[in-house]
Amino acid sequence: MPILPTLLGLSSQKVCNTPVCHQIAETLKHDVDFNLDPCQDFYAFTCGGWIPSAVLPPDQSQVSIISNLDNKHVETIHRILEGSFEDLARRSSHSSLWNDPEIDRANFALVKNYYNSCMDQAALDRLGSAPVYPSLVDILNYTDLTDALLKLVDNANHALVRFTIGTDDKEPSKNRIWIDIGHFMAPSKSNYKDQPFVEKYKERLFNLMHAIIGPGVDLANPDVASTLARTKFQLLTTEQLHTAIDRFILVEMFLADTTLEAEDALNPALSYNPITVNSLEEKYPVLDWRRILATMVPDPSFIPEEVLVTAISYLENLTTWLQTTHDIDALLHDYFLVRHAYIKAPLMSEKINLLYSAINDDLFSGVNKLSPLWKRCTEQVSADFGPLTGRYYIMENFGGEDERLALLNFLDGIHDSWRSNLPKLDWLDKQTLEYAMLKLSKITRQAGYSIKSPDVRSPSSLRDYYDGLAMNAAAYYENVESVYRWSYSELLDKLLKPVDKDEWEMSPQTVNAYYTPTANQMVVTAGISAPPYYLPEAPDYLNYGALGVVAAHEITHAFDNDGRLYNGDGELKNWWTNETLQKFNDKTQCFIDQYSKFVEKNDKGEEQHLNGKLTLSENLADNGGIAVSYAAYQAVAKVKPQETLPGINLTPDQLFFINLGRAWCTKATPASIMNQIQTDPHSTSRARVNGMVQNLEAFAQVFKCPVNSPMNPQTKCKVW
Ligand SMILES: [Zn+2]
Structure with missing residues (x-):
């Protein structure tokens, strides 16, 4: 039964008649299914028009309001990268961020060259698999396991153990060396228990490896032939390939098996484990820890006495596995070989990219088409040069300082609301409440784009930030390696500096x-501060x-x-009284029970619980x-009368919730939904x-949902 009649009675409400409001109203009429009852399934109601009409592009595992916005930004950056600096100047010189054009021009050349090298499909196809052989030979020429891991790290491949620099959770102004687990390639550890999945994985890996290191290598290609001759890399026979892939999978199965469950891996109390380097050497003698740590510091005198480990159980299991597994040397050799060829595949020819996509896109997320080259290249440049492409994006699509400050002002309003909300919660005792208020008052806010490290407003700040990095328009593989080396050395430099919160x-x-x-x-970010999430000229209820x-x-x-x-102060340090903590835990159990009841369907139509x-x-x-x-929003509406949308018989309060629901409209492949349930x-x-x-009483009132209707259950979970 149509819900509209029950929502009528708005004759006294003023209507917003601006072009923006008319446009939003039209979009809402399309996205929402007003024939559904919002009290039955609010998501179905708010997205009931959008979902059936949304087209899931064959190169995406999901389409959503978020992915559409993301695609829009990718298209903006694509247009910028396709154009010249003069084109950019023509479109952006009105922005308050436009300054120092000569430095900006030199900066622009960095991203432009990188993009052009990525877009040169003919060059990538001509080189085929040739670029990977020098690093493969270098890596496989290892003397011991430590040497192998170091060679892999040099080649942007962090296998078995990941060494990084990160904040010390107990002394958050300090950077420390962290030792993290090695990662498998499939989306979730449960994939390795799924036999049909593993069989497909092997089969497609075989096809990929066949073309990079096996009999399928294109020996008629002069670049490939000469690189093979020069490096003396030995291609594998079909039989050797099968063995190598079996071994690769065995190692990945070990990694999957010993990796913590996703919820434990996220728990900061479990993943903060200080250990002395002496203990590392004593307990886990399978690696020469000091030799590895020495490569992360300016000279060995800087090797710290203590490092941090995310999962001690992982180091224990890895040690036992390395010490007791039959034929471990052959296993590791082939694992490094296959893993390296695998992760470098996206940098090779179109043909190899398609074989890679059959694993990474199709098998892993149910996506059966490789994204177009321009999209892959734009995303790569945008990811590797975030602040710099961000500057150009901001000037074209966001504005500048006025917009950033307005956004900060909006965030201040939300922060104020949190401060008013907190004292109303009666389950916190006085001491915990006081501390919570203190913590809240110390939350700093940044919006739009970074203004310090680097300052996106300043071409010279960006020039200094990317100092030492050069891009060659005709050498994509080398460019990717350069970006990696630059970012890894920037990471290592952090160890001797305080944490940069900016x-x-x-x-x-x-x-x-x-x-x-x-x-x-x-x-x-500026990226999410765009319609339908935020538009300064839109009615407040939509933005809130x-x-x-x-x-x-x-x-x-x-x-x-x-x-x-x-x-x-950001320290991993308790500030809760036992009594209030007990209440917190009881209250959170309500959420665990509530959300565990939600289900999604897999590709066989079976229900899986969250x-x-x-x-x-x-x-x-x-x-x-x-x-x-x-x-x-209620506080704003009290002092600023809200106008409703033209041609839509809904109150501003109802529209607040409708925009909230709409913001999450999603259509996804079953594989990507299952991955999300397992790992996200x-x-x-x-x-x-x-x-x-x-859980929100106000929602039930605003939509007049009967008690015990699906969207107005009697049990409501609430903590904050
Ligand atoms: Zn979150």
């Missing part, structure tokens, strides 16, 4: 936001329903089951996000939207 974890054009517990800082909820979600991460472990434990932190953030942003701390879109509104 360096962002995302590029400005990324459609996302984040909270860093060790910095007690939230960042909302979408970007407001995102921003409040990020602040809530400071108080979720993981974030709550850090204090206001993992309420894995998704707890994100679900808490979502629920804090909706409550706080709704309160922020975010619940699937339907669960996110319906989970949030089920």
